[in-house]
Amino acid sequence: MSGAGTGYDLSPTTYNPEGRVFQVDYAIKATENGGTIIGLKCRDGILLAGEKNVVSRMMMEGSNKYIFGVTKEIGAVITGVIPDGKSVITRARQEASQYSEFYGQPIKPTVLADRVAQYMYLFTLYGGLRPFGSTIMLAGRYQNEYRLFMLDPSGAMFEYYSCTAGKGSQVCRTEIDKLRLEDITVRDAVYHVCRMLIKSREETRDKRYEIDMGWVSEESFGLFVPVPTEFRKEMENKAKEDIEREERGE
Amino acid sequence: MAAIGVSDNISELSGMGVELTGTSIMAVTFNGGVVVGADSRTTSGTYIASRISDKLEPIHSRIFCLRSGVSSHTQTLAKYVRHYLSQYAVNENSEYPEVGVAARLFQVMNYSNKDFLRASIIVAGWDPVQGPQVYEIPLGGSMVQVPFAISGSGSGYIYGYCDANWKPNMSENEAVDFVKNALSLAMSRDGSSGGISRYAVVRPDGVTRNYVSQNELPFRG
Numbered sequence: 341m342s343g344a345g346t347g348y349d350l351s352p353t354t355y356n357p358e359g360r361v362f363q364v365d366y367a368i369k370a371t372e373n374g375g376t377i378i379g380l381k382c383r384d385g386i387l388l389a390g391e392k393n394v395v396s397r398m399m400m401e402g403s404n405k406y407i408f409g410v411t412k413e414i415g416a417v418i419t420g421v422i423p424d425g426k427s428v429i430t431r432a433r434q435e436a437s438q439y440s441e442f443y444g445q446p447i448k449p450t451v452l453a454d455r456v457a458q459y460m461y462l463f464t465l466y467g468g469l470r471p472f473g474s475t476i477m478l479a480g481r482y483q484n485e486y487r488l489f490m491l492d493p494s495g496a497m498f499e500y501y502s503c504t505a506g507k508g509s510q511v512c513r514t515e516i517d518k519l520r521l522e523d524i525t526v527r528d529a530v531y532h533v534c535r536m537l538i539k540s541r542e543e544t545r546d547k548r549y550e551i552d553m554g555w556v557s558e559e560s561f562g563l564f565v566p567v568p569t570e571f572r573k574e575m576e577n578k579a580k581e582d583i584e585r586e587e588r589g590e
Numbered sequence: 591m592a593a594i595g596v597s598d599n600i601s602e603l604s605g606m607g608v609e610l611t612g613t614s615i616m617a618v619t620f621n622g623g624v625v626v627g628a629d630s631r632t633t634s635g636t637y638i639a640s641r642i643s644d645k646l647e648p649i650h651s652r653i654f655c656l657r658s659g660v661s662s663h664t665q666t667l668a669k670y671v672r673h674y675l676s677q678y679a680v681n682e683n684s685e686y687p688e689v690g691v692a693a694r695l696f697q698v699m700n701y702s703n704k705d706f707l708r709a710s711i712i713v714a715g716w717d718p719v720q721g722p723q724v725y726e727i728p729l730g731g732s733m734v735q736v737p738f739a740i741s742g743s744g745s746g747y748i749y750g751y752c753d754a755n756w757k758p759n760m761s762e763n764e765a766v767d768f769v770k771n772a773l774s775l776a777m778s779r780d781g782s783s784g785g786i787s788r789y790a791v792v793r794p795d796g797v798t799r800n801y802v803s804q805n806e807l808p809f810r811g
Contacts, residue, residue: 443678444694451682
């Protein structure tokens with residue numbers, strides 16, 4: 341039985357006798373250490389959210405966001421090795437803009453997700469490159485249909501009703517399974533997601549953190565935009581109070 | 591210009607045996623699809639290279655293009671567009687790709703190669719997203735969507751007739767009659783257009799092709 345570090349893990353161009361490519365597995369491990377990210381397809385749109393530690397009081401609030409717009413109607417959230425994720429987002433933006441330049445149409449979320457996944461897959465094929473250590477969630481609207489995709493470092497891409505990744509993904513997964521997503525709007529979902537993200541933080545709650553959110557929904561006229569800050573903060577505070585209240589046993 | 595077979599001078603070109611489509615072509619939207627029509631004469635100077643040619647070029651199952659200019663240029667453009675569009679349709683899982691995409695592909699190629707091409711194209715068809723559409727891509731490589739379009743050497747003689755007789759939301763029969771009459775008038779006055787007039791009706795449920803034989807043409811010069 342070949343475990344890690346037995347010579348089959350030196351390069352993405354090597355399989356081990358069990359048929360695994362360790363470098364890709366290690367890249368996936370890197371994403372599991374990142375901040376938790378969540379994507380939820382609700383009744384009227386999709387909400388993307390992520391949480392991150394804020395290391396220093398000197399950092400400006402709201403800087404270094406992990407949520408990105410790719411086109412007017414498609415957005416993304418990343419976790420894992422953040423510079424890797426940002427590089428993939430740059431490529432996604434280029435793909436989208438070249439596509440609309442050539443075909444005269446905005447790129448569909450399905451097509452963009454496929455292109456980005458192929459790009460990530462490319463980096464698992466060569467000895468001179470390393471796989472991206474980042475998981476990407478893409479959400480977008482095309483013709484009144486909302487689509488949510490998650491891409492991992494192996495280049496695999498799946499479509500989801502809801503997905504989680506990062507440190508707190510298991511906790512959030514169980515919380516999401518309790519919701520009936522078809523019945524809630526993205527607006528309602530903001531509160532639920534704040535609850536999940538706060539609950540899933542294993543470190544002491546005293547550690548500073550920030551939550552980023554973006555949505556594409558009927559409310560935003562089909563455009564991917566940041567969730568309004570005051571509203572998000574209001575829901576965060578409400579979630580925090582509700583959790584503290586529950587823990588006190590009321 | 592150094593490229594073989596390309597010249598600003600029409601008579602020089604036709605003297606070299608390059609086929610030109612002196613032509614009458616048109617496409618019309620109606621409430622339920624588009625009608626495309628063309629004459630059937632291909633000339634090389636004054637020699638009629640073909641008197642029964644088919645200028646209605648299918649690009650995809652519900653998209654046609656009508657070609658005028660230098661035959662080899664327009665045929666090659668159509669081949670490229672058909673190739674790219676079929677890949678696009680497969681990648682996007684769409685049985686009926688958007689007409690605007692086909693038009694855009696013609697435009698991008700026509701514009702980037704404008705120094706080497708003489709091609710004026712009408713793209714017409716139906717797609718489930720936007721319904722019936724007609725686009726004109728003239729010589730310079732611009733593109734504009736229009737409710738109906740006429741082009742080719744014969745089109746100059748029928749602008750008045752078309753402007754006077756076109757109306758929006760025609761039925762299929764009205765649109766077909768409009769095309770038959772307009773093409774017939776063009777063919778009766780333009781020496782480079784003639785033969786039979788072919789037309790096709792593109793609807794969501796399919797395409798029907800037909801032609802009007804010479805002795806059935808409404809106006810015969």
